[in-house]
Structures are given as structure tokens and as C-alpha cells.
Amino acid sequence: MRKPGNKIMRIRGWALAMIFIGMAVMYLGIFFRETPWAMMIFLVLGTLPIMLSFVIYFWVGMISTRTVTVQCPNCERHTKILGRVDYCQHCKEPLTLDQELEGEAFTTDYNVKHRREKKIEEIRNKENGKD
Numbered sequence: 001m002r003k004p005g006n007k008i009m010r011i012r013g014w015a016l017a018m019i020f021i022g023m024a025v026m027y028l029g030i031f032f033r034e035t036p037w038a039m040m041i042f043l044v045l046g047t048l049p050i051m052l053s054f055v056i057y058f059w060v061g062m063i064s065t066r067t068v069t070v071q072c073p074n075c076e077r078h079t080k081i082l083g084r085v086d087y088c089q090h091c092k093e094p095l096t097l098d099q100e101l102e103g104e105a106f107t108t109d110y111n112v113k114h115r116r117e118k119k120i121e122e123i124r125n126k127e128n129g130k131d
């Protein structure tokens with residue numbers, strides 16, 4: 001199975017793909033230049049994913065302000081974390097902002113608040129049980 005990448009990088013990848021899809025659709029319109037209405041449909045359809053990608057880029061810009069830049073312990077380069085858990089942009093090392101979750105089996109479930117709190121609770125109970 002392919003390792004999931006850093007969230008922001010993934011969203012940017014989608015936005016880039018949208019631009020290519022839009023351009024490909026517009027390019028198809030060239031084959032219909034004899035029928036102006038068909039060419040128009042392709043041009044309009046082609047602008048939709050491109051506009052969507054601009055919206056995605058804008059949105060990435062907005063959520064980027066909520067990210068935390070940390071130094072990756074694995075490759076020692078700086079990476080942006082979105083949410084409580086994310087992957088390193090460079091080496092795809094899973095990273096977390098919660099001390100309690102360090103060393104635990106990694107899952108993006110921890111981005112969901114109640115699941116994360118449940119897990120932290122479990123870890124705490126386990127530690128208390130040891131004493």
C-alpha cells in the first residue's frame with residue numbers, strides 16, 4: 001500500500017491535477033472547432049476544474065496559516081503539520097503534536113478530536129494500571 005503523504009502536499013497535488021484536467025478538456029474542444037457550440041461546451045467544461053483548483057489553492061492558503069512548522073526528527077528538515085497528526089513533507093515520517101500519542105500505532109483517526117481523546121484516555125489508564 002502506498003504511504004499517504006503530507007496533507008497540504010496532497011491537497012496541492014489535487015489542485016494541480018485539476019488544472020491539467022481542465023486543460024485536457026479544453027484541448028479536446030479543438031477537435032470540435034467545426035462545430036462552435038460543441039467547442040464552447042468543452043471550453044466552459046474546461047474552465048470549471050481550473051476554477052475549482054483556484055478555489056483549492058486559495059483554501060490551502062487559508063489553512064496554511066493554521067499549520068505548525070516542526071523539525072522532523074527523522075530527516076531533520078522543517079515540515080508543516082496540519083491537524084494533530086500528519087506526515088513529514090520530505091520523508092513521510094508520521095508526526096504528532098500530542099506527547100501522549102508518541103510511539104503509539106499511528107493513525108489519522110487522531111485528527112478526529114473525540115477519537116484522539118479516547119486514545120489518550122486509554123493510554124493514561126494503561127499507565128495508571130502499571131503503578
Ligand SMILES: [Zn+2]
Pocket residue numbers: 072073074075076077079088089090091092093
Ligand atoms: Zn522528515
